[in-house]
Amino acid sequence: MSSLAEVAKAAGVSVSTASRVLTGSSHPISAKTRAKVIAVAEELGYSPSALARALVSRSSRLMGVLVSDIVNPYFSVIARGVDDVASRAGYVTMLCNVDRRTTTEITRVQTMRDYRAAGVIFAGSGYVDDPREPALAKAVRQAREQGVHAVSLAHRDIGCPVIAADAQAAAYDITDYLVSLGHRRIAFIEGPEGMVATRQRRDGFLACMSNADLTGSAQVLTGGFDFEAGHAAAMRLIARPPLPDAILAANDEAAVGALNALRQAHIDVPGEVSVAGIDDLRVARFVGLTTVSLPLYEMGAMAARQIIDAAPESAAGAAETTPLSHRLIPRETTARRT
Incomplete structure (x- = not known):
């Protein structure tokens, strides 16, 4: 596969011009030059990196899922729901273990913001009267202001939509x-x-x-x-x-x-x-x-759809709640007391 420099040389333009064309920059470039660069890139089999496109468009097809304990099967079901929906839409799911630490969640949200992720999903619960929660809410707000959609799958006061069972x-x-x-x-x-x-x-x-x-x-x-x-x-x-x-x-x-x-x-x-x-x-x-x-798979799938379907201007919108129902499953470990 050819490099960006090779494409620029073959098209007779500077590397910066080739980069602007191939990453969708709004920088003014003539239609003739744009068409030539695209034609050469196709001929040489060049494809711009996802990160490069993200830096220009200020958005990537990355979806972060923050889980309290990565080995807990509770989160595996949620993650599968997220990834099934995300992958069909061309998004990549990144699973992040936070060990039930709010400070780690703050760091991961900031990372998702820096990578211009499409969204971040909080799969785990928070703590009662957590003194670090305001800092997490601030990180979420800053991420949403930069276009990173946030969804929580537990009732948390961090300023983002909630999808959860009771x-x-x-x-x-x-x-x-x-x-x-x-x-x-x-x-x-x-x-x-x-x-x-x-x-x-x-x-x-x-x-x-x-x-x-x-x-x-x-x-x-x-x-x-x-x-x-x-x-x-x-x-x-x-x-x-x-x-x-x-x-x-x-x-x-x-x-x-x-x-x-x-x-x-x-x-x-x-x-x-x-x-x-x-x-x-x-x-x-x-x-x-x-x-x-509990509808764990559905919670993950709905969170992914919400991020994919969200309009850019809604990233800092209201923190609405979507309640989901649960269902009793009687099996062999319980019996009537005689």
Whole structure:
């Protein structure tokens, strides 16, 4: 493949003139010169780089997806939704792991701005009363002012549109299902400390237990969004009998960890203890876990479409919210309390 200098030499123009023609610059160039440069470029098989076009047009076909934990399958489903839509439209998806750090999110947003990305998608939740959130909101505002569209897939006060399911309602509904099966003593394994998603799911659980007049038999355990956290929480329950009627984890990964601990202790699930989660990840289907299905793929796909379809002048527009529904999925890990 020929270089830009070779194209310029063959066309009898300067490198800067050839660059302006081939990157779509609005710099005044005669139609004759423009046509000659294009013809020579086609003959030599030259193609301008995507970065060069981005620098001139102030926009690229790059879409950044910021995930809290790159190995968590929750984010894999979202990323697949983003990439399926993005790739069909000629966009490239860049997955960025931020380790649940707001400072890292700020850095990644600034990087997306510098690369003139088409958009950035916040796939993870933020923290309750995060002192760094105003700085993140400022970075988002600056990026949007330069044409980088931003979308959040969790409720966050950072000044961009939100596409999300109601995690609190999902936790309420799965708890209500356990209560409807006759379970009264229910333990909840919550997510990482301080996260908005943790609070939303815990609040949904506690609200349902309160409405069922079961607040006194509700138990909240420190946990996390991974297998190990769920396993450890269940082991603490096993070590301090009596066991609850049911265990609800804040997500499927932790629920599977709890399920594994119970089975290792030869405790019958669901005969002695029912187990449920939230999200409906693939692992939940493999082990027959009762859960609530959140539209993760659809969230990612809708975010990508919103970025692709957005007009340049709407980049700094209103931070509207698009709510999505969830669905209860009863499986083999729960049963009616006899």
